[in-house]
Amino acid sequence: MTQTTVFPSHAHAYRAAIIHTLEDPAKVGIDASYQYFEDGLLVVENGLIKAVGHAEALLSTLAADTPVTVYNNALITPGFIDTHIHYPQTGMIASYGEQLLDWLNNYTFPEEHKFADKSYADNVAEIFLTELLRNGTTTALVFGTVHPQSVDAFFEAAQSRNVRMIAGKVMMDRNAPDTLTDTPESSYQDSKNLIERWHGKGRLHYAVTPRFAPTSSDEQLTLAGKLLKEYPELYMHTHLSENKQEIEWVKALFPDQNGYLDVYDHFDLLGERSVFAHGVHLCDDECKRLAETDSALAFCPTSNLFLGSGLFDLAKTEQHNIKVGLGTDVGAGTSFSMLQTLNEAYKVMQLQGEKLNPFKSLYLATLGGARALKLEEKIGTLQPGTEADFVILDYHSTPLMTYRMKQATSLEERLFVLMTLGDDRAIKATYAMGKALHTRG
Known part of the structure; x- marks a missing residue:
């Protein structure tokens, strides 16, 4: 036969x-x-x-x-899926000896100044994507800088490789150096232009990207929410409850809100394509709200340990049925390698008296990340x-x-x-x- x-x-x-x-x-x-x-x-x-x-x-x-x-x-x-990483921080990975807020001021902001130069951004984007691929990462949710050209540089490099990538321009209109701040109106218009130019082009997606609540005014967060309403298929990418000092700062800046997550909720930034990096210090009510809105968390063990931010409670997220992916968080994270990131994730769980089984690790680095990004039908x-x-x-x-x-x-x-x-x-x-x-x- x-x-x-x-x-x-x-x-x-x-x-x-x-x-x-x-x-x-x-x-x-x-x-x-x-x-x-x-x-x-x-x-x-x-x-x-x-x-x-x-x-x-x-x-x-x-x-x-x-x-x-x-x-x-x-x-x-x-292919591995990285649900939180900063490509402009490639050149400052392994910067010594600070916690989050000092680390931003002493290392991050000076490096991000350089991305006003498109040729500099082009070079870093090439190095960054080469490193991702050398480490087996085929999809990532990526921070740019406040400069629109930083996003153009990244998407141009990603498009040339035909990889599925998500990125966005940082929105940041306060509590940062003047040369790195935009305005509510300019951040909205710059983002809109980038969305029209790149979102849905080949395997590329756009993420509305307020850096974190302390560096955006009410007006800017309102316009971030407006973008998500105007383009329902967009992602939203930001930070949440990484560091206790940061959480206290948010309370002081937004006294009318009940907590850090409530700030984002108030401005309509929670949803099925919203990914919040870290979430180290979340209460049960915040976990419940993340699950209700189908929002996702990015577990970033190497950066949380490196900056002394705390231990991510994976067991609590499972109890609340929250989508969780794995993030390297380069450059506070110390490796592009998802394998090494899983090594650190295992240790984070051990410190809490929990075990991270290798099959769960594989899930976090692949299908878990895809689900966090609503891409499980594709990758x-x-x-x-x-x-x-x-x-x-x-x-x-x-x-x-x-x-x-x-x-x-x-x-x-x-x-x-x-x-x-x-x-x-x-x-x-x-x-x-x-x-x-x-x-x-």
Whole structure:
């Protein structure tokens, strides 16, 4: 009997161990949360995933001339999704010795001045996107600076790579250096121009981006809310309850509101595409409101530890059914690597007497991030029909990794080793829409 060919010759297949997440382990349990193929095949056609499954079953469905790339001692996962990162802070990552507010004044603002120069922004955008891809990150929710040209530079670089990225111009009209402030009206108009130029262009999305409540006036936050009403498909990206000193400052600046989240709620900034970075110090009422509005949080362990801000309570967010993604928060965050970010996330949970299972970690870095961004129909899994953004993880990326993997006796253990010892060296290749954008030399 002749085998019917399902996949035409212009498809491409990738053979290795394969894993992807199907659901949050907190909801369905570990065993039902993922799909794994020890000897798997991923079939890609025209930038989309056409099939995933056991290699033995799928190989016979390929046309005879379909190329098959085999990765030995490797694991294919969906591309990583970073739900909070600052591209202008690339040049100041690993700046020493401050907490949040002093860190902004002493390091962040001086660096962001430089993005008034478009050529400087162009250069940093190239470095930034190269680093993301070297670390297996294929989608990110990204801060620009107050300068519109910073967003143009980022989107131009992202468009040239055909990666799915979300970014926005910082809105900041007070409590910052004069050279980094805009006005309510200019921030609204500049954002509107950028939205018209970039939102929905290819794989690009725009995020309305007030830096955080203390650096925006009532008038500016009102106009941020107006933009979200005028363009319902936009994202909203800002910071929330990162640092106790910051929270007290918000109370002083907005005495008519009941708390930090209430400020954003008052100005209609909560919604299904609103992502709040950090959320370290949230009360139950705030968690309830985030869940009611389908807003998301970005868990940023390396920056919270680096700045001494506190420990994110992942268990509380699960109790309240809040969407949570993982954020590196470069440059307060100390690594572009989502693997190293998961390493720190595990430690954050340990300090609270909680365990972070490797399968939950995988969820946070992939499907959890996609859900936080309302993109789970496009990215975050390897389900047929989704975009072919995927990463090849190398079990033998370093001598120590090779030796440690010989002792591993389960998939769970291998994942944990990757997430503890892994970094950019563990990324053998990064694909976006089926095209290799990074291959480790």
